[in-house]
Amino acid sequence: MRLALSDWARSDGVTWVFIGKALITAFTALWLAYRLELPQPNTVLVSAFIVLQPQSGQVLAKSFYRILGTLLGLGVMVALIALFAQERVLFLLCLALWVGLCTAGAARYRDFRAYACLLAGYTAVMIGIPATLHPEGAFMQALWRVLEISLGILCTGVVSAVVLPQTSSAALRSALDTRFGDFAGLASAGLAGNLDAERFEQASARIAAEAVGLESLRNVTVFEDPHMRLRSGRLARLNSEFMQLTTRFHALQRLLDRLRQRKAAAVLEALMPCLLEVSELLAGWHGRPLRDADAACLAAQLDDCKRQLAPRIRQARALLAQSCPREGDQLDFATAAELLYRFAGDLHDYAQTHASLATDRHEREQWKERFTPKANALAAAVAGFRCALLVLAGGTFWIATSWPSGATFALTSVLIAALSSASPNPRRLSLQLTLGTLLGASLGFVLTFRVLPHLDGFPLLCCALAPVFALGAFLITRPQWNGYGVGLLVWFCIASLPANVARYDAYHFINEYLAMLLSMGMAVIAAIVILPPNRPWLWERLEGELRMRVVHTISDPLPGLSSGFESGTRDLLNQAYGLSAGRPDVQRRLLRWTFLVQEIGLAIIELRREQAALPAEPRYAERMPWRRAIRAMGRALIRLFAHPGETNRLRALGAVEHAIHATRNTPEPHPPHFDTSPLRRVCSYLHFIRTSLLDPQSPLRERT
Structure with missing residues (x-):
């Protein structure tokens, strides 16, 4: 009886309370x-x-x-x-x-x-x-x-x-506690190779809607709960970090799917121990509510995982170089390893921010970037x-x-x-x-x-x-x-x-x-x-707005770019998905454009961050051929996403390959590891853009 009353209080009881009020x-x-x-x-x-x-x-x-x-x-x-x-x-x-x-x-x-x-x-x-x-x-x-x-x-x-x-604050805490458990199960299945495409697409649409809804809840709780008001900056940061880590996982998952479609067995075999290490860690959190104390425990686990992951990746790269020395396979491995290591780092940052909610004041509260919605x-x-x-x-x-x-x-x-x-x-x-x-x-x-x-x-x-x-x-x-x-x-x-x-x-x-x-x-x-919004004229315009998010990542100032890109892309997808309800073909096409935009947008933002943090050395100067090649690639990508077509795709693909060639031929005195070599990281992001442009399931191919 007690369990039945508890279930009733959480379902129909809420309705009757609302009617009474x-x-x-x-x-x-x-x-x-x-x-x-x-x-x-x-x-x-x-x-x-x-x-x-x-x-x-x-x-x-x-x-x-x-x-x-x-x-x-x-x-x-x-x-x-x-x-x-x-x-x-x-x-x-x-x-x-x-x-x-x-x-x-x-x-x-x-x-x-x-x-x-x-x-x-x-x-x-x-x-x-x-x-x-x-x-x-x-x-x-x-x-x-x-x-x-x-x-x-x-x-x-x-x-x-x-x-x-x-209270809205209770709803916000419940959403925060349960969101990570759901994502942990999704990411664990994806890294282990057990995530089918339909579940991945449904989860992506749901995560975009949750990010928009969580921002609305955060704005509401400011009026209600002074404790949440003290944590408003950390809550905004938490939502931004969650969007970034889901984008990173999406990029990694798409790259792994392409490797499986190409039957790149040697690369996948070398990557599997590294993937399973992160997958097994996340599997333990599947379905569990992530409260503040649990988040501190998760942060400690991820810190250990990151320390063990770097030498394991180096060891796997050395084994792959002996068994399969082809340049393409080496680039595939380096790109996937870079994404995996960054994904573990994003998870660690998210867990630290979540754990900081236990105190009223914390240094992570100082967060200037904000959720930036986009409307047509x-x-x-x-x-x-x-x-x-x-x-x-x-x-x-x-x-x-x-x-x-x-x-x-x-x-x-x-x-x-x-x-x-x-x-x-x-x-x-x-x-x-x-x-x-x-x-x-x-x-x-x-x-x-x-x-x-x-x-x-x-x-x-x-x-x-x-x-x-x-x-x-x-x-x-x-x-x-x-x-x-x-x-x-x-x-x-x-x-x-x-x-x-x-x-x-x-x-x-x-x-x-x-x-x-x-x-x-x-x-x-x-x-x-008079032009109802749930019609093709608006779907197509929102699709164009999605493509232009890539253009903004190339041309907009770097400060605040990542948060604006993540929030704007998800808000546009959430709008378009709601407007095209009842049209699964339209929703599927919008999702595929969103996937492509997130992949290439993330790689461009990381490229710009790497270039902004380069040391003042001649090999990293603006006049170097590899820097000029990357700028030419940016112009080609702007043409491609502003006017999709096979000619512009091939032109952008040629620009990316030229940038990869120029980067790989630039000498660098640092050890050739992605945690010590800026050019190796740059090359991995360029290669990821190349794989996205070559993807046979890309919506760019449909435009052809």
Whole structure:
């Protein structure tokens, strides 16, 4: 019974707790709105439901950005009313421009900052459109809206933090603890040669999504937990180091796969003892949560492993040189050995950073690099244009018809377009919001005209509203039904919630819901017709953005380049993967481009680091032939990834081979080991780029 209750508490129990907290929040906010005699109690409840989230940190973050967006929208709208209150056409044009800019900003950021952008646009419309009818009271209406929104936010934050809180910091620690155990099993299987391609691809997509999600969680916990705030730099560093070690493993795994496809038995046989040493170490951590004390133990194990790995690699290289002296095999071995040794080093750095979380202050907190998300500018502009067009269409229809509910029509179209702009499938979300609103209209009609007239007192009102609110909260907890829940709760509160003085007017009620449903239908049509994001035009642009990440690794400044490359590549993949849901062929092609970009981008970054750290000796000078050959290779790679094609691939391949030849023919007095010879390390990275360009399964070959 105890185990069953524990399982229930972690699954369905979380849902029921959320529903209970939603009811407490709604009725507390509604009672205060009635008690304080606020003009629009429905605004208080709408704010409470929009901010409501399962985790208290998400509530606080969303509340903070909602207040910022509300104040910004308030300031803009007061200025617009002061300038254009007498001219509705100019007012609507400026309003459409402002809302379009805000929606484009929301599509650009795609996190809680996006929510601030949405609220800046939505608040301007919510205050501005009714204020055009009575501009003399616009300023007082704006103040009332701010008070109502603030009350809803306050109620939600207090209930979320006090009543059975589900903290974001706990979710973050759980994600950190379990993430490494899953990756350890994946890496152990890959190094031992037991990782199939399908599992590798699925894991790569999941790891990219986890990296983006972990960064969002880290930003949320800053608002909630002071202990996590003290560790914010280390958490950012931990996520960056995890992305780097997964990229290193991916590069090593791809190289090993190519060696197995070529049946390079001698190289694989020489490498196997080194691979198994790291694989067996990671196998012991498969499925285990990595807590702070465990991370310190893992760091000690990896430190011993690194000390033993270097002489073992030298010994294996000597044996390979005797049994198979071919230059190509020697380069393959050197490149794989370099990647393996660096992979062990990345694991060691990650374990040390994880172990440092045990203390409040640590030197590893000093981390300047940050997660750098990437968004497609054209997609953001299209979302803003779509929303601005809906504002103009709704406002024009309102002016032309003088419909009493025209303000609701225009306001709802903005809300729908703004909420759906950040969705990968705006048509689906708009349709869900419409159906949820239709359900709210049906329930609202029955409650307003058949139930509420027979009730007396606030407790009975709560009993009548509780089933509707509970149903909406339940739908919100299910990702596939979230739109239905938002549509039900938000528009039920807007049109069906009784004000301080109840109004039983069926004509007004039907007009309001008719305006909402018509504007939602218009938003659905706009989402279908005006460049929906889950279509090939955006997939291809995101694919182009992925390829350009290689160009940035060649041309951008070196400080912060690695973190920006890792985070930007994963964010683009995560976006593209979500937008192409239901199209496994598109997802597979995007994954293959991501693999190629990560491989070559990592090698270029390491090449640039090696060149930046070279000693001031004549053989390493900028004018040396091998340095000039590497620069020529960079220009050829820029042409290749900007314009993929067989001609550019062959040109880039020739440039890489020339750089390898020039590097190998440059004399160096240091011992020929990768831990002492910079040119040997440079040569291994050049050879890795060469193997990527020669890969028969590369998407560059598909372009041919």
